[in-house]
Amino acid sequence: MIAMQGFQMDLVSEHRLSQMSPVEKVRFIIDEVKNGKILVLEKGLSPEEEASLIEMTMTLIEPDGFSGIEMESYPSEVDTSFIGKILKKNALKTRLTVIGPADQLKTLKKDRNMISALISTNK
Amino acid sequence: MGVITSFKRNFSDLFKKLFKKQNARIGIYGPPNAGKTTLANRILRDWTGDAMGSVSHIAHETRRARRREGVTINTNGSSITLDIIDTPGLATKIDFHEFMEQGMDETESKRRAKEATEGVIEAVKWLENLDGVILVMDATEDPFTQVNVTVIGNMEARNLPLLIVANKVDLPEASPSTIRDAFPQHPMVSISALEGKNVETFYEELAKRFG
Numbered sequence: 001m002i003a004m005q006g007f008q009m010d011l012v013s014e015h016r017l018s019q020m021s022p023v024e025k026v027r028f029i030i031d032e033v034k035n036g037k038i039l040v041l042e043k044g045l046s047p048e049e050e051a052s053l054i055e056m057t058m059t060l061i062e063p064d065g066f067s068g069i070e071m072e073s074y075p076s077e078v079d080t081s082f083i084g085k086i087l088k089k090n091a092l093k094t095r096l097t098v099i100g101p102a103d104q105l106k107t108l109k110k111d112r113n114m115i116s117a118l119i120s121t122n123k
Numbered sequence: 124m125g126v127i128t129s130f131k132r133n134f135s136d137l138f139k140k141l142f143k144k145q146n147a148r149i150g151i152y153g154p155p156n157a158g159k160t161t162l163a164n165r166i167l168r169d170w171t172g173d174a175m176g177s178v179s180h181i182a183h184e185t186r187r188a189r190r191r192e193g194v195t196i197n198t199n200g201s202s203i204t205l206d207i208i209d210t211p212g213l214a215t216k217i218d219f220h221e222f223m224e225q226g227m228d229e230t231e232s233k234r235r236a237k238e239a240t241e242g243v244i245e246a247v248k249w250l251e252n253l254d255g256v257i258l259v260m261d262a263t264e265d266p267f268t269q270v271n272v273t274v275i276g277n278m279e280a281r282n283l284p285l286l287i288v289a290n291k292v293d294l295p296e297a298s299p300s301t302i303r304d305a306f307p308q309h310p311m312v313s314i315s316a317l318e319g320k321n322v323e324t325f326y327e328e329l330a331k332r333f334g
Contacts, residue, residue, distance in 0.1 A: 047276030055247045058240040068216025076276045102216035110267040
């Protein structure tokens, strides 16, 4: 039997993330990425959560170890719906986000509506 | 008599604290090597005769945020006074091997990488204490970097003013229109902070956005 080699990619639903607090989301992502997983978040993170994720990533970087994350999200969209306006002055709609270990995930090209990435099985 | 004098002084201090308009705190943000400190130096040299910090072609030269208070900029007959914060380059990854590729030895590279991670944390923390951001982008690079997306998202979420600077337009491969097309909802100025090209327009836009 030939052992299958590769990487694990988890597609995380909006529902799964919405059940977590911002701190839990960041911790969950960091733990999974440090274990070598690639995460695709259906609805991404809020800009504040992205900033927290960058901050926590920096605290965990080690020479010859974890060198950080590759994160790619689309620019947020301002929620112009009636409900959005009522609920918040400047509600943002977050969008799909890909996150993985910096030494395994590399963004090739990105524009407003397309992310093209290369995933390496070699560290 | 002394009590009255003391009361007057305390009342005066309280009045000043309550009604003194504080300078707007404006952070200069962007990815490493976008030209943030070059721009900060340009602003300070033009308006204070001083400089903010050293610049280098090696990334993460600025690893601690630097603040200069009370920088007064006069443009088009109006005047604004700002506190300028030059922040370390934001990044999601820092690998010391990249510094070694630039000719640094291993010990120095690891030290620089460690300081760079601390600098990124400092820059992120500053985001919560600003009144506006100048986001510097290298006009020769792809503007859709995660750093740019995250900084813009944070300013939009907080409903704070943002001015995008398409820097390095002195280089032939610069494409400021790509940046304008990427983030059309925000004002943008094309400049060369190094050569001073178009900085007058930048100062006018600065006064308009943050004044």
